[in-house]
Amino acid sequence: MLLNGIQIDDTFAEAFNMRGTRVIITAQNLKWAYHAANAMTGFATSVIGCGVEAGIEREMTAEETPDGRPGVSILMFAMGSKVLMQQLETRMGQCILTCPTAAAFAGIESEDMISLGKHLRYFGDGFQTSKLIAGKRYWRIPVMDGEFLTEETTGMVRTIGGGNFLILATSQPAALAAAETAIEAMKLLPNVIMPFPGGVVRSGSKVGSKYKTMFASTNDAFCPTLKGVTNSELSPEIESVMEIVIDGLTFDDIALSMKAGIEAICALGTNSGVKRISAGNYGGKLGPHLFKLHDILKSSGL
Amino acid sequence: MSALTFTLKQKLQQSINCSALTPDNLVGKTAAEIGSIKLISGKHQLTVADIFDINGNDTQQLCFNNASAGLDYIGANMASGNITIEGDTGAYLGSGMKSGDIHCKGNSAAFAASSMRGGLLTIDGNTGDFLGAGAEGSRKGMLGGTVIVKGNAGDRAGDQMRRGLILIEGNAGDYCGSRMIAGTIGVLGNLGVYTAFNMHRGTLLLKEQPQLHATIQDCGTHTLPFLNLLFKSFSKYNTRFSTLNSLRVQRFVGDTAYSGNGEILILST
Numbered sequence: 001m002l003l004n005g006i007q008i009d010d011t012f013a014e015a016f017n018m019r020g021t022r023v024i025i026t027a028q029n030l031k032w033a034y035h036a037a038n039a040m041t042g043f044a045t046s047v048i049g050c051g052v053e054a055g056i057e058r059e060m061t062a063e064e065t066p067d068g069r070p071g072v073s074i075l076m077f078a079m080g081s082k083v084l085m086q087q088l089e090t091r092m093g094q095c096i097l098t099c100p101t102a103a104a105f106a107g108i109e110s111e112d113m114i115s116l117g118k119h120l121r122y123f124g125d126g127f128q129t130s131k132l133i134a135g136k137r138y139w140r141i142p143v144m145d146g147e148f149l150t151e152e153t154t155g156m157v158r159t160i161g162g163g164n165f166l167i168l169a170t171s172q173p174a175a176l177a178a179a180e181t182a183i184e185a186m187k188l189l190p191n192v193i194m195p196f197p198g199g200v201v202r203s204g205s206k207v208g209s210k211y212k213t214m215f216a217s218t219n220d221a222f223c224p225t226l227k228g229v230t231n232s233e234l235s236p237e238i239e240s241v242m243e244i245v246i247d248g249l250t251f252d253d254i255a256l257s258m259k260a261g262i263e264a265i266c267a268l269g270t271n272s273g274v275k276r277i278s279a280g281n282y283g284g285k286l287g288p289h290l291f292k293l294h295d296i297l298k299s300s301g302l
Numbered sequence: 303m304s305a306l307t308f309t310l311k312q313k314l315q316q317s318i319n320c321s322a323l324t325p326d327n328l329v330g331k332t333a334a335e336i337g338s339i340k341l342i343s344g345k346h347q348l349t350v351a352d353i354f355d356i357n358g359n360d361t362q363q364l365c366f367n368n369a370s371a372g373l374d375y376i377g378a379n380m381a382s383g384n385i386t387i388e389g390d391t392g393a394y395l396g397s398g399m400k401s402g403d404i405h406c407k408g409n410s411a412a413f414a415a416s417s418m419r420g421g422l423l424t425i426d427g428n429t430g431d432f433l434g435a436g437a438e439g440s441r442k443g444m445l446g447g448t449v450i451v452k453g454n455a456g457d458r459a460g461d462q463m464r465r466g467l468i469l470i471e472g473n474a475g476d477y478c479g480s481r482m483i484a485g486t487i488g489v490l491g492n493l494g495v496y497t498a499f500n501m502h503r504g505t506l507l508l509k510e511q512p513q514l515h516a517t518i519q520d521c522g523t524h525t526l527p528f529l530n531l532l533f534k535s536f537s538k539y540n541t542r543f544s545t546l547n548s549l550r551v552q553r554f555v556g557d558t559a560y561s562g563n564g565e566i567l568i569l570s571t
Contacts, residue, residue, distance in 0.1 A: 067527050067531055068530040103527060127563065129505075131486070131505070131528060131532070132465060133531045133532055133535045134535040138531065140526075147524075147527070
């Protein structure tokens with residue numbers, strides 16, 4: 001399949017089930033909401049080493065947030081509910097409680113409600129105050145800048161992680177520029193995050209390794225410097241490959257995001273240096289959700 | 303269907319316990335069945351038809367016309383529907399109410415909303431003592447729901463209140479928020495003495511600073527973002543509280559004689 005001269009491989013991205021949550025972080029202004037959200041979603045690129053994958057979903061205006069201050073919503077994903085709960089509490093305590101003027105609220109409703117500030121309240125040492133407002137319980141914890149305000153719980157939902165596509169280009173700058181274009185388009189869509197630095201990952205992995213202790217290792221088939229010594233997927237003109245990984249609340253959210261990203265790249269044309277779009281296909285070893293590139297691009301509205 | 307209307311026939315010699323006349327109790331009953339329901343008046347039993355003219359048939363919408371202070375326990379323990387009262391009511395209006403909506407267009411006597419658990423009670427006039435307190439024999443006051451009083455409230459409003467919201471647009475008497483365990487009381491007018499006496503937790507949101515006793519401690523003036531959440535929750539009600547928007551308050555904490563962590567917030571003008 002060719003889209004504006006760029007080849008779209010007949011392959012699929014393979015994704016897996018995750019547990020996710022959304023938290024709304026507000027502050028005195030957007031600058032401090034971002035400080036809090038960046039800390040909360042820091043070191044959260046991959047569950048392989050970070051426990052969770054997290055990122056900023058979008059900015060929120062003062063009219064949209066529960067406490068009438070500007071904020072951002074973040075999404076956080078983990079492989080299981082236990083890890084998600086642990087990571088959420090730890091990150092709330094170290095990143096939101098500590099950040100000047102920041103407050104945290106539930107960003108999603110669910111039958112499974114997990115602790116947001118429920119246990120953090122004990123930091124108040126008996127001076128904490130609970131308020132039940134319009135059916136929701138909040139905690140006010142006295143801190144040195146005034147009061148830390150947090151909702152007691154937030155919803156945990158079943159989600160999907162690991163949607164992805166690969167950008168194959170004739171140079172490293174060309175691959176990165178195309179990836180940036182895709183990320184800009186994908187950031188406009190709700191319910192998804194691209195958890196890697198700047199939304200882009202350069203060290204795509206395959207399942208398994210020659211070393212017994214490693215369960216993931218470099219995706220040598222897509223490493224341009226190994227073209228001659230491995231079973232390479234790359235043609236001679238490809239010099240650099242970038243991957244974009246997407247976690248989302250539903251299959252359709254991820255598919256729409258992938259479609260937006262790939263179409264934004266293809267709109268650049270072949271002069272951009274991009275030659276092919278492929279995806280991380282692990283032959284069914286990784287997960288049950290298959291995002292077929294051709295199907296996603298052919299569908300109009302999902 | 304028109305609202306099921308009970309029009310009081312004559313001036314009452316003794317108060318009547320109207321707790322049987324709630325939407326939940328009347329659902330599915332015919333006019334004859336409703337008319338034969340026994341109501342207690344002092345040591346006598348009277349039927350509904352002895353006391354009221356009955357019109358209409360919608361048991362989810364009740365109306366008391368020509369109501370007077372002799373009608374006690376209107377809407378007590380109700381769990382659904384609406385009750386409108388044209389006139390005054392006696393004691394225990396909406397006592398133990400779980401859900402639904404009561405609108406009293408006149409005044410009510412003592413113990414309105416006592417041990418209330420949910421729903422909305424609006425009193426256009428004044429109300430007596432022990433608004434939202436514990437009903438007889440109860441160690442806890444109001445447990446949930448919202449009460450809006452457009453006029454004044456008597457003494458001991460919110461006594462031992464455990465949860466919920468009381469909004470008094472007029473004045474409140476002595477001992478407002480006494481022995482309060484949690485919840486929120488707002489008062490736009492003046493208060494009597496010993497406000498928050500033995501208060502444990504909860505919030506008193508006041509427009510005017512009352513004379514406070516020695517064991518209520520001043521913690522200074524602050525901007526509290528949580529008030530935004532509270533004000534937003536007021537906006538769905540027809541009350542002057544929905545116009546509040548200042549997050550700047552002077553915070554008093556007490557009652558320290560009771561190791562209390564309750565707060566009195568005085569809104570800055």
